[in-house]
Each structure stands twice: as C-alpha cells, then as structure tokens.
Amino acid sequence: MKKVIEVMNELKEKGLIKDYAVGGAIAALRWVEPFFTQDLDIFVILEKEANKQGLIILSPIYEYLKNKGYIWEKHWIIIEGVPVDIFPADILEKKAIEEATEIEYEGIKTKVMTPEYLIALFLRANREKDKRKIQMLLDQTEINIKKLSKILTDHGLKERFIKFQRRYYEK
Amino acid sequence: MKNEERIIISNRILTKKKLYEEKKQFRKERAKLSFEEKIKILVDLQKLAYSWGKKKDIIIWKL
Numbered sequence: 001m002k003k004v005i006e007v008m009n010e011l012k013e014k015g016l017i018k019d020y021a022v023g024g025a026i027a028a029l030r031w032v033e034p035f036f037t038q039d040l041d042i043f044v045i046l047e048k049e050a051n052k053q054g055l056i057i058l059s060p061i062y063e064y065l066k067n068k069g070y071i072w073e074k075h076w077i078i079i080e081g082v083p084v085d086i087f088p089a090d091i092l093e094k095k096a097i098e099e100a101t102e103i104e105y106e107g108i109k110t111k112v113m114t115p116e117y118l119i120a121l122f123l124r125a126n127r128e129k130d131k132r133k134i135q136m137l138l139d140q141t142e143i144n145i146k147k148l149s150k151i152l153t154d155h156g157l158k159e160r161f162i163k164f165q166r167r168y169y170e171k
Numbered sequence: 172m173k174n175e176e177r178i179i180i181s182n183r184i185l186t187k188k189k190l191y192e193e194k195k196q197f198r199k200e201r202a203k204l205s206f207e208e209k210i211k212i213l214v215d216l217q218k219l220a221y222s223w224g225k226k227k228d229i230i231i232w233k234l
Contacts, residue, residue: 029209
C-alpha cells in the first residue's frame with residue numbers, strides 16, 4: 001500500500017498525471033469500520049485531456065509502470081502485491097480529487113476522497129455493494145449534509161438520494 | 172414488542188434494542204481506527220476469505 005502511494009506520487013512528480021486521489025472501497029475504509037475488499041481504485045486527472053477523437057490516453061502511465069516491472073493481472077496492475085485500478089476522472093471524480101482530504105499513510109502524503117463525494121459516486125454507480133457502503137458512511141462517520149446536498153444537486157443525484165433514504169431509512 | 176425481548180450475554184441482560192445500539196456504537200468506534208490499522212485488518216480479512224471462504228482467486232495484499 002505504501003509503495004502504491006509512492007508510485008502515484010512519483011507519477012505526479014514526473015508530470016504524467018496532474019493529480020490523483022484514492023477512491024472506491026479503500027477510500028470508504030478510511031472513514032468507516034474495516035470491511036473486506038481486494039482492489040485499490042485510484043482516480044487520476046491527466047495532464048492531457050482526451051485527444052481529438054475523444055480517446056483518453058493512459059498509455060504513458062501504464063508504460064511507465066510496466067518499465068518499473070509491474071505486471072497486469074486481469075484488469076489490475078499489480079504494484080508491489082496490491083491490485084490497483086487506475087481510472088481517468090470524469091467531471092464528478094475530478095471535483096472529488098480536487099476536494100479530497102490530504103492524509104499520511106505510514107509517513108507518505110496522499111489524498112483520499114471525502115465521505116460526501118464517495119456517497120455521490122456510490123450513488124451514481126448504484127450497485128447493491130455501493131448502497132451498503134453509502135449506509136456505512138451515513139451511519140459511521142460525520143457527514144457534512146450541506147456539502148453533500150450541493151454535490152448531489154450539482155450532479156443530478158438528489159432524486160436518487162431521496163429514494164435511497166426512503167428505502168433504507170424510513171420505517 | 173420484538174425489540175424488547177431480552178438476551179443474556181455473559182453477566183449482562185440486554186434488550187435487543189440496546190444490543191443493536193451497542194453494536195452501532197462499536198462500529199462507530201472501529202471507524203475511528205487509523206487507516207494503517209484498518210489496512211492491516213483488511214489483509215487479515217483477505218487471508219480469511221482465501222483460506223476459509225475457499226476463494227483461491229483472492230489476491231492477498233503485501234504490506
């Protein structure tokens with residue numbers, strides 16, 4: 001885990017990415033009780049946006065990692081024994097990266113998405129396992145309701161959140 | 172009411188409602204563990220899933 005963070009910071013220093021943040025289940029784990037997962041999702045803002053054909057080019061990142069000796073297994077790149085998924089950020093994810101919380105992991109600085117953005121992203125994905133994580137975040141950590149409400153409104157997720165609350169929190 | 176059924180745990184008698192409240196509080200406390208501690212627990216969970224859950228395709232993280 002520490003090595004993955006070091007490698008991501010390296011990508012940033014070398015100018016291959018503008019910024020990054022840990023998202024998905026591992027980011028949720030930062031805010032709630034430990035639960036099982038096995039992949040580490042990292043969202044990146046690229047130096048170069050999509051090309052004229054609308055293609056997002058991740059090749060320089062993967063080339064760099066390949067040259068460092070990291071191998072592919074299924075859809076992950078394995079960095080020092082940790083399966084990592086690297087996603088180019090869309091509009092909502094970019095905001096989540098920009099407003100992510102800076103933390104230290106074993107003395108190394110990194111960024112983790114906040115509970116409010118994680119809720120919005122899990123809500124958008126809307127799978128059963130995502131809904132469970134939303135419940136954990138709502139039940140186990142402090143949520144800035146005003147901030148959450150703004151994110152949901154800005155990204156068209158308010159209605160879905162109301163439905164979620166009705167289903168899981170109204171008796 | 173079902174929530175008022177009582178349960179004996181060790182030398183304590185609890186209502187179901189009280190038990191659920193305590194569990195909720197316990198989870199909130201565990202949520203306050205450091206990120207490093209949580210990652211260590213996660214790796215233990217991966218080991219458990221691999222050995223007990225017979226999920227042989229699980230990748231156990233190296234810390």
